[in-house]
Amino acid sequence: MSSYFQPVADLHTHTLASPHAYSTLTENVAAAAALGMLAIATTDHGPNTGDGGHIWHFGNMRILPERIAGIRHLRGAEANVCDYDGTLDLPERTLSALDVVIASMHDSTLPYGTPEQITETWLRVAEKPLVDIIGHCGSPQYAFDYEKVIPVFAEHGKVVEINEGTFRVRQKSLENCAVIARLCAKHGVRVAVNSDAHYLTQVGQLDSAVALLEEVNFPKELIINSNRERFEAFLQTKGLAL
Ligand SMILES: [Zn+2]
Ligand SMILES: [Zn+2]
Known part of the structure; x- marks a missing residue:
């Protein structure tokens, strides 16, 4: 484990609600708690992938308590970007x-586009106030004009994800991820390191993402x-507390 920083939350994890993931929400939260994390977000795929959560899964998350296994649980989604207008698959x-919304591009819901198309798509997603985090955006198949888009993410307060699953x-994607990270630093864009766990042993495992940063x-x-204070500041921007 790097001494650079010790991540205090994992904001991108999947449960059985996405059938290609294999742990329950409760197991994931317990895994994060066992690592000493302060918080975890459950962010299953939006419904349009065919392998994501049913719309009711997301609508009913209100029943979940704020604290589970002694840590803060955030109710979230990894919404799919479904077209070049930046339409998401959750209303x-x-x-x-x-509590937290990731927007990501996946080949099951968005055809690979030209860099011009993907640039335009991310610019439109950036304008969506309900999107908090830009998910794993380093794929070469979804390359975009990083110099143009990254500053716009900053303008709209988006957080760019450095995804351990990558x-x-x-x-x-790794070469692009380093380029994106450097541009985020240059333009003052906030980032998050997230696991994208599809099984409980992956929860909170963030060494490669931390090393890249x-x-x-x-x-x-x-x-x-990267620490409690910064994480609480992020939560405050959402009107949330630990
Ligand atoms: Zn994803
Ligand atoms: Zn994911």
Whole structure:
């Protein structure tokens, strides 16, 4: 484990609600608690992938307590970007009731586009006030004009995710991730390190993402889950508390 910083929250995890993931919400929260984390977000895929949560899964998250296994649980979603207009696969009334919303591009819901198309798509997503985090945006298949878009993420207060899962399953993205991280540092864009866990042993495992940020000498004050104070500041922007 790097001494650069110790992540205090994991804001991107999947449960059995996404059938290609294999742990329950309760198991994931317990795994995060066992690591000494302060918080975890449950962010199953939006319904349009065919392998995501049913719309009722997201609508009913209001029944979940704020604290589970002694730590803060955030009710979330990884919404799919479904077209080049930046349309998401969950309605605003559902997203607005959640604590944290990630928007991601997946090949099951968005055809690979030209860099011009993907640039335009992210610019539109950036304008959506209910999106908090830009999910794993380093895929070469969804390359975009990083110099143009990253400052716009800053303008709209988006957090860019450095996704540990990328080091497992999207290694071709890593070069882009370093470019994106450097641009986030340059333009003052906040980032989060997230596991994208699909099984409980992956929860809170963030070493490669932390190492990437350390390599580019990323300013810790821009990493929202790098300590309690910064994480609480992020929650406050959402009207939430630990
Ligand atoms: Zn994803
Ligand atoms: Zn995910």
